[in-house]
Amino acid sequence: MASPETPLLVSAALRSAAARLASAGVPDAEVDAELLAAFVLGAGRGGVQAAAVRGDALTDAEAARLEELVTRRATREPLQHIVGTAPFRHLELRVGPGVFVPRPETETVAQLAIDALRAAASPSPVAVDLGTGSGAIALAMSTEVPHARVFAAENSVDAFVWAKENFAHVGADNARLAFIDLANAFPELDGTVSVVASNPPYVPDAAIPRDPEVRLFDPPAALYGGEDGLDVVRVLSGVGLRLAHPGGMIVIEHGEWQGEAIRAILTADGWRAAATHPDLTMRDRATTAVRP
Incomplete structure (x- = not known):
């Protein structure tokens, strides 16, 4: 830490932190x-970049706090856990231990759901987010399609706490959160839903994630989906058929190698026009299908 006679410049602190x-x-x-x-x-x-260019200095308290946070990040604790929020589209979602941190890739999944919801014929279309986690997809749909009614289901106590906080923080009057297993979610909506969306656990049980941020900090229930990673997808297909009206769409996030298998699952169950879509990195990320 710099002494009072030689204050730590923001530029020097950034170089040191980045190197660590x-x-x-x-x-x-x-x-x-x-x-x-x-x-x-x-x-x-x-503002930080500007402070570095100007030659601004950190106070001793700021320098000590930054050193503490850099030490935590160097253990590979997720940045989002340290700062307490994760950006998702236009939202800042509160996250921490016990909930899956939303990824930029999922913004593509949300866009597919939002586009389908906007195209729905109903003046007040219904959407469901199954396994909402932090509430990312549900809150994106509810805020970006304000004439829709959005229902979100979560069955993890820890994740539900974070979702509840995000629903309260965002304050979308058209969104409802329920603590319920996705297999039994919202029977009162059967046959009325325009969009069924989900980012389910889809990592095969034997495929240990490479990144420590994922492997050590994301909840296992949000990651692993059985031997081939598709156990929850199979459930989603059936639940989606129950919830969706004819012409309604299902949108499922998945790994880049799983599109073909998911299209086969959906088609075998009776969905039509199954198609797989890339994310912004051009990796296959989501599969959609339409209820006959």
């Missing part, structure tokens, strides 16, 4: 260093 994070194997170490500094300073990332 890079040596710990953190991807995008410079970005994470800037985001941690922004959290400490109560500024945006651009």
Whole structure:
């Protein structure tokens, strides 16, 4: 830590933090260093970059706090757990231990659901998010399609607590959260739903995730989906058929190699027009199908 006679400059603190994070194997170490500094300073990332260019210095308290947070991140604790939020589309969702941290890839899944919901013929279409986790997909649909009614189901106590907090924080009047198993979710909506969306656990049981942030911190129930990773997808297909009206769509997130198998599951169950869609990195990320 710098002495009062030689204050620690923001630029030097960022270089030091980025070097520590890079040596710990953190991807995008410079970005994470800037985001941690922004959290400490109560500024945006651009504000931190400007402070570095201006030659601003950190106070001793700020320097100590940044060092503490960088130490945590160097253990591969997720950045989102440290700062307490994760960006998702236009939302800032509160996250922490016990809930799956929403990923940028899932924004593509949400877009598919939102597009289908906007195209629905009903003046007040219904959407369901099964296994909502933090509430990311449900809250994106409810805020971006305000004339829709959105229902979200979650059966993990820890995740439900985070979802409940996010629903309260966002304050979308058209969204409802329920603590219920997805297999039994919302029987009162049977045959009325325009969009059934889900980001289910889809990692095969034997496929241990490479990134420590995922392997050590994401809840196993949100990751692993049986021997081939598709156990929950099979349940979703049947539940979707129960909930969706004719012409309604199902949208399921999955791993980049699972599209063909999921299309086969949906088609065998009676869904039509099964199609797999890439995310922004051009990896297959979601499969959709239409209820006959």
